[in-house]
Amino acid sequence: MQQKILSVQNLTKSFVMHLQNGLQLPVMDGAGFEVFAGECVVLGGPSGAGKSTLLKMIYGNYAADAGEIIITHGDQHTDLVTASPREILRLRQSTIGYVSQFLSAIPRVSALDLVAQVARQWGHSEEVAQEKAAKMLGQLNIPEHLWGLPPATFSGGEQQRVNIARGFMGEHKLLLLDEPTASLDAANRQVVLSLIEERKANGTAMLGIFHDADTRDKVADRVIDVTKFAVQRAA
Numbered sequence: 001m002q003q004k005i006l007s008v009q010n011l012t013k014s015f016v017m018h019l020q021n022g023l024q025l026p027v028m029d030g031a032g033f034e035v036f037a038g039e040c041v042v043l044g045g046p047s048g049a050g051k052s053t054l055l056k057m058i059y060g061n062y063a064a065d066a067g068e069i070i071i072t073h074g075d076q077h078t079d080l081v082t083a084s085p086r087e088i089l090r091l092r093q094s095t096i097g098y099v100s101q102f103l104s105a106i107p108r109v110s111a112l113d114l115v116a117q118v119a120r121q122w123g124h125s126e127e128v129a130q131e132k133a134a135k136m137l138g139q140l141n142i143p144e145h146l147w148g149l150p151p152a153t154f155s156g157g158e159q160q161r162v163n164i165a166r167g168f169m170g171e172h173k174l175l176l177l178d179e180p181t182a183s184l185d186a187a188n189r190q191v192v193l194s195l196i197e198e199r200k201a202n203g204t205a206m207l208g209i210f211h212d213a214d215t216r217d218k219v220a221d222r223v224i225d226v227t228k229f230a231v232q233r234a235a
């Protein structure tokens with residue numbers, strides 16, 4: 001039996017609309033599921049069901065009202081619902097990675113260095129980090145003449161792939177995948193699918209959102225229908 005990396009229990013979430021006299025908007029009630037090492041679990045359900053909200057709570061961007069989000073790292077278990085901001089930041093460095101399509105650009109740093117930076121953070125020497133970054137950028141079809149340039153002037157798709165390269169360069173035990181293949185062409189989508197397969201094989205637990213049904217069918221070991229956790233509201 002593989003190790004349980006993520007355990008969500010009885011999770012509840014309301015948004016508070018401060019501009020509308022603190023109106024409470026309950027969106028999720030009693031969410032519960034688990035993700036094990038080496039599997040890719042996909043959050044399913046229609047638009048508005050709460051997939052992004054759930055992923056953002058697991059990354060610590062949104063606070064939950066009640067329930068548990070237990071992350072296992074080594075022999076430690078941390079509940080993200082009650083964790084301090086400092087603990088959440090530490091978990092993001094050590095255990096929880098987030099791969100999205102949006103590049104948080106750092107000015108004047110080359111694409112190669114942006115990716116190598118992540119490998120260095122994971123303890124690789126400068127030389128190995130550069131090699132790994134070059135391999136990853138090559139795999140993701142970023143033309144070599146761009147590697148030495150900051151991605152600010154890259155096309156949208158090129159920037160997206162640099163961000164994906166950074167996301168997969170980390171060695172986190174839990175990877176949250178927020179539509180990483182959205183708007184990629186077929187060849188690059190296939191590269192991302194291969195990166196996900198590699199991570200499954202090395203025991204990474206992954207939880208993701210994939211709107212494209214074909215991609216979802218290819219990556220998902222299980223699909224969790226988030227509709228069952230959504231708070232039903234009168235029309």
Ligand SMILES: Nc1ncnc2c1ncn2[C@@H]1O[C@H](COP(=O)(O)OP(=O)(O)OP(=O)(O)O)[C@@H](O)[C@H]1O
Pocket residue numbers: 015025027045046047048049050051052053054
């Ligand atoms: N920051 C927010 N403030 C208020 N309500 C929000 C906020 N974020 C999400 N919601 C509401 O929470 C519900 C779930 O939204 P969420 O974005 O999680 O759905 P989703 O399943 O990811 O949808 P989609 O597939 O369209 O991205 C929706 O009713 C949405 O309006």
